[in-house]
Amino acid sequence: DGGITQSPKYLFRKEGQNVTLSCEQNLNHDAMYWYRQDPGQGLRLIYYSQIVNDFQKGDIAEGYSVSREKKESFPLTVTSAQKNPTAFYLCASSIVEGAGYTFGSGTRLTVV
Amino acid sequence: AQTVTQSQPEMSVQEAETVTLSCTYDTSENNYYLFWYKQPPSRQMILVIRQEAYKQQNATENRFSVNFQKAAKSFSLKISDSQLGDTAMYFCAFMKYDKIIFGKGTRLHILP
Numbered sequence: 001d002g003g004i005t006q007s008p009k010y011l012f013r014k015e016g017q018n019v020t021l022s023c024e025q026n027l028n029h030d031a032m033y034w035y036r037q038d039p040g041q042g043l044r045l046i047y048y049s050q051i052v053n054d055f056q057k058g059d060i061a062e063g064y065s066v067s068r069e070k071k072e073s074f075p076l077t078v079t080s081a082q083k084n085p086t087a088f089y090l091c092a093s094s095i096v097e098g099a100g101y102t103f104g105s106g107t108r109l110t111v112v
Numbered sequence: 113a114q115t116v117t118q119s120q121p122e123m124s125v126q127e128a129e130t131v132t133l134s135c136t137y138d139t140s141e142n143n144y145y146l147f148w149y150k151q152p153p154s155r156q157m158i159l160v161i162r163q164e165a166y167k168q169q170n171a172t173e174n175r176f177s178v179n180f181q182k183a184a185k186s187f188s189l190k191i192s193d194s195q196l197g198d199t200a201m202y203f204c205a206f207m208k209y210d211k212i213i214f215g216k217g218t219r220l221h222i223l224p
Contacts (some may be wrong), residue, residue, distance in 0.1 A: 010197075022169065031210050033212075035214075040121075041216060042203060042214045042215055042216035042217050043203065043214040045211065045212075045213075048210075048211060050210055055165075060122050065216075084223060088155065092157075097145070097207070097208075097209060098145040098162075098207065099166065100145070100147050100159050100162055100207070101159075101212060103156065103157035104177075105154075105155070105156055106155050106156075109200060111157075
C-alpha cells in the first residue's frame with residue numbers, strides 16, 4: 001500500500017546534539033513538507049520541497065535543515081541551534097495543487 | 113500573507129447532535145482550496161473534506177458538510193449525527209500554490 005512512513009515514532013535527544021527525522025513516501029508525489037505541531041499552535045511549516053534537489057524555507061526554518069536527494073525521501077535534521085526542539089513533527093506529501101496532503105504518522109521529539 | 117482563524121479552541125456536544133465548527137481566513141487570492149483535517153488521539157492527520165473556491169456548491173462527505181461563504185471568507189464545518197469517533201482536533205486549512213496554512217485547531221469532544 002502506498003503511504004508516508006516517518007521514523008522513529010519517538011525520539012530523544014540530548015541538548016547540543018543534532019538529530020535526523022526520516023520521511024519516506026512511495027506515492028510518487030513531487031511535493032513534500034515538514035510541519036511542527038505544538039499545543040495551541042496548530043501546524044507550522046518548517047521546510048518544503050516541490051522537486052528533487054530543491055527546497056524552500058517555511059515560516060519557522062531556523063535551527064532546521066533538510067535535503068531532497070531522492071523523490072521518495074525528505075529527511076529533516078534538527079540542529080543544536082534550534083532553541084526549543086521538543087515537539088511533534090509531521091511529514092506530508094502532495095501530488096498536485098488542491099489535492100491536499102497525505103500525512104505520515106509523526107515523530108515525537110523530546111530533548112532530555 | 114494568508115491567515116486562518118478558528119475562534120473556538122474547544123467544544124463539547126452530546127452524541128447524535130449536530131455541531132458546527134467555525135473558520136475564517138484572509139486572502140487576496142481568487143482561486144484557492146480549503147480543507148478540514150481531523151486529528152484523533154492517534155495524532156494521524158485525516159482529510160475530512162475539501163472545497164475548491166471557484167465552486168459555489170458546498171462540499172459534502174457523508175455526515176460532514178461545509179458552509180462556504182467566499183465573500184465573507186468563511187468556511188465552517190457541520191458534523192451531523194455526531195459519533196464518539198468524531199472526538200478529535202479539527203484543523204481548518206487554506207491552500208494556494210502547493211502550500212497549506214493551518215488554523216490553530218478546535219478540540220471537539222463528543223459526549224456519550
